[in-house]
Amino acid sequence: xxxxxxxxxxxxxxxxxxxxxxxxxxxxxxxxxxxxxxxxxxxxxxxxxxxxxxxxxxxxxxxxxxxxxxxxxxxxxxxxxxxxxxxxxxxxxxxxxxxxxxxxxxxxxxxxxxxxxxxxxxxxxxxxxxxxxxxxxxxxxxxxxxxxxxxxxxxxxxxxxxxxxxxxxxxxxxxxxxxxxxxxxxxxxxxxxxxxxxxxxxxxxxxxxxxxxxxxxxxxxxxxxxxxxxxxxxxxxxxxxxxxxxxxxxxxxxxxxxxxxxxxxxxxxxxxxxxxxxxxxxxxxxxxxxxxxxxxxxxxxxxxxxxxxxxxxxxxxxxxxxxxxxxxxxxxxxxxxxxxxxxxxxxxxxxxxxxxxxxxxxxxxxxxxxxxxxxxxxxxxxxxxx
Numbered sequence: 001x002x003x004x005x006x007x008x009x010x011x012x013x014x015x016x017x018x019x020x021x022x023x024x025x026x027x028x029x030x031x032x033x034x035x036x037x038x039x040x041x042x043x044x045x046x047x048x049x050x051x052x053x054x055x056x057x058x059x060x061x062x063x064x065x066x067x068x069x070x071x072x073x074x075x076x077x078x079x080x081x082x083x084x085x086x087x088x089x090x091x092x093x094x095x096x097x098x099x100x101x102x103x104x105x106x107x108x109x110x111x112x113x114x115x116x117x118x119x120x121x122x123x124x125x126x127x128x129x130x131x132x133x134x135x136x137x138x139x140x141x142x143x144x145x146x147x148x149x150x151x152x153x154x155x156x157x158x159x160x161x162x163x164x165x166x167x168x169x170x171x172x173x174x175x176x177x178x179x180x181x182x183x184x185x186x187x188x189x190x191x192x193x194x195x196x197x198x199x200x201x202x203x204x205x206x207x208x209x210x211x212x213x214x215x216x217x218x219x220x221x222x223x224x225x226x227x228x229x230x231x232x233x234x235x236x237x238x239x240x241x242x243x244x245x246x247x248x249x250x251x252x253x254x255x256x257x258x259x260x261x262x263x264x265x266x267x268x269x270x271x272x273x274x275x276x277x278x279x280x281x282x283x284x285x286x287x288x289x290x291x292x293x294x295x296x297x298x299x300x301x302x303x304x305x306x307x308x309x310x311x312x313x314x315x316x317x318x319x320x321x322x323x324x325x326x327x328x329x330x331x332x333x334x335x336x337x338x339x340x341x342x343x344x345x346x347x348x349x350x351x352x353x354x355x356x357x358x359x360x361x362x363x364x365x366x367x368x369x370x371x372x373x374x375x376x377x378x379x380x381x382x383x384x385x386x
Contacts, residue, residue, distance in 0.1 A: 011073045011077060019077065023084070026084060029050050030050060030051075030089055031085045034085055034086040034355075037088050037213045038211060038212070041207075043088050043092070048092060051123075052123055056068070056082075057093070057097075058096040058123075059075045059096075059097050060072070060097035060102060061101060061105055061121045065105055065121060066117055066119075067096075067117075067121040072248060072251065072314065073310045073311070073313075075093070075252065076254075076310055077255070078093065079093055079259065080262075082259070083257070083259030084262060086211070086358075086362075087210065087211060087256070087365075088214065090256045091165070091214065094249070095123070095126060095165060096123050098129070099129040099173070100127035100173040101120045101121065103190065103232060103242070105117060107190075107233040107241055108232060109229070112192060116171055125170040125171065126165060126170050127172070128165045128217070129163070129173050129242075130163050132160060132161055132163065133145060133159060134161055138372050140175070141239065144158060145157065145159070146158060146177050147176035147177065147191060149178075150225060153227040154226055156174060156191060156200075159203075159219070159220050159221070160217075160220075160221075161206075161216075161219075163217045163218070167202050167205045168215075170194065171193065171195065172219060173193075174193050174219075174221070175191075176238070177189075178236060178238075182236060186236035188236065189233075189235045191231055193221075193224070197224060198223075198225070199222050199224030201219070202218070205217055209365075210358075211361075247313070250370050250371060251323055251327070253330070253331065254302070254326045254327050257302070257334040257363065257366050261334040261363075262299055263359070264341040265292065265337060265341070267341060267345075267355065268292060268340065268344045268345070269292060272288050272344055282344065295337045295341075299333065302326075305326055309323065324379050325376075325380060327371060327376060328371075330366075331367045331373060332367065332373060338356075338360045341356050341360070342356055
């Protein structure tokens with residue numbers, strides 16, 4: 001009989017050696033901050049300092065730009081491990097290696113890179129990505145914020161909502177229509193708008209179903225004039241700039257989903273071993289065993305698929321829809337694992353202050369952000385039937 005190849009459960013031998021030290025650091029140094037984050041509703045400076053000290057901020061940016069020069073598999077390994085503690089830690093990774101910093105690194109002028117990248121890479125400056133509007137989220141091409149050419153620059157008019165970290169960002173990459181006739185086909189521009197620019201105001205701060213520390217800003221632009229130097233790339237290149245970083249973002253989210261699911265399963269096993277009802281441990285009851293087995297199987301399958309996709313990315317292969325498939329599968333998976341974890345914990349799983357309850361709320365975001373599940377299904381199906 002032909003031999004079935006072994007499933008590779010690590011990205012590489014080198015990264016396998018890093019996992020243990022990373023997990024110990026997360027457990028010993030970051031985990032104690034998790035309860036503080038929930039109690040205070042803010043991400044403390046200590047979290048930024050600790051992750052900066054590990055070289056995890058700006059990991060995907062080049063060393064010449066102040067970053068860590070890491071590859072995508074290494075970044076995703078760190079993302080997976082920090083997600084085992086608190087979702088806020090994953091946001092620090094994304095804020096310094098996500099859409100706006102990567103877009104500036106790929107498309108910025110020397111002056112734009114010099115002004116922003118080193119500060120963003122270390123977390124001393126904060127960036128946000130301004131795309132979503134009241135009438136445009138998944139349908140990014142439907143944005144109505146306008147950028148009109150004026151002498152020496154551009155006048156931006158419009159409103160953005162639910163912008164992660166937008167309330168505290170030092171710079172926002174604002175997507176605005178430069179040519180209404182073209183829109184996503186070459187009529188959307190990307191503009192770097194610094195905080196304090198006249199006409200740029202934070203008009204509302206929202207929180208979500210998840211951690212109170214995760215805040216979203218409503219940003220309003222009224223007669224907001226920025227110089228020509230604020231334009232990133234060409235006037236119609238904005239949509240392509242945004243879409244060009246989606247694969248990295250979706251694979252990072254997939255890694256975070258796997259890390260969170262792994263921790264949820266770990267907590268569920270611990271609880272099932274300790275909790276007894278009617279004279280029998282939960283761990284000895286078939287109903288609970290099947291839930292644990294289903295979660296374990298789904299996590300392992302998701303991890304194997306993500307790691308193989310990351311190997312393709314590292315080899316420079318065309319990923320096609322693999323990143324979309326990966327994000328869809330992993331985000332749906334962690335939702336099911338979280339639901340089982342709450343059920344296994346029973347009443348305790350519903351109580352504020354119990355980590356399982358927080359994870360349950362926080363992971364719900366993953367089926368919406370970085371491409372809602374329904375949109376990803378559209379993307380995948382479109383490729384199948386074309």
